[in-house]
Amino acid sequence: MKILIFLLNFPWTVIGLLTSILSVPWSVRFSKNPPAIIFYIRSFWWCRWIPRHKGIRAMATGHVVQMSKWADDLDLKHEIIHVEQFMRYPFISGFLLLIETIRHGPYPPRNKYEKEAYERAGNRFGYFVGE
Numbered sequence: 001m002k003i004l005i006f007l008l009n010f011p012w013t014v015i016g017l018l019t020s021i022l023s024v025p026w027s028v029r030f031s032k033n034p035p036a037i038i039f040y041i042r043s044f045w046w047c048r049w050i051p052r053h054k055g056i057r058a059m060a061t062g063h064v065v066q067m068s069k070w071a072d073d074l075d076l077k078h079e080i081i082h083v084e085q086f087m088r089y090p091f092i093s094g095f096l097l098l099i100e101t102i103r104h105g106p107y108p109p110r111n112k113y114e115k116e117a118y119e120r121a122g123n124r125f126g127y128f129v130g131e
């Protein structure tokens with residue numbers, strides 16, 4: 001079952017891998033449960049044009065997590081919860097997250113996926129503004 005979930009999420013994981021290259025990774029580690037590749041990256045320079053994403057600290061796309069130097073352990077927990085969401089709703093999760101963000105913005109409580117991630121991880125709310 002896990003293999004099927006992983007295959008269904010594969011397009012998102014590929015997007016995660018490709019955008020990780022853009023972000024210039026300098027270190028990598030792996031999470032077993034849920035299965036995820038965690039890249040520690042130099043910069044999210046390529047997504048600064050997206051509204052309200054200027055100071056993004058971390059990101060999850062499929063089974064790939066990207067961590068900037070501004071992200072801490074609780075942010076990692078937050079992104080791992082997004083990976084769990086990808087596993088809960090394989091393939092459609094990326095679209096659900098996108099639609100929810102377009103309709104309700106990237107913040108809780110209106111964005112239910114962000115609400116779950118912030119509540120369960122207990123990480124700092126919002127984006128780092130700077131750099």
Ligand SMILES: [Zn+2]
Pocket residue numbers: 078082113114117
């Ligand atoms: Zn989030």
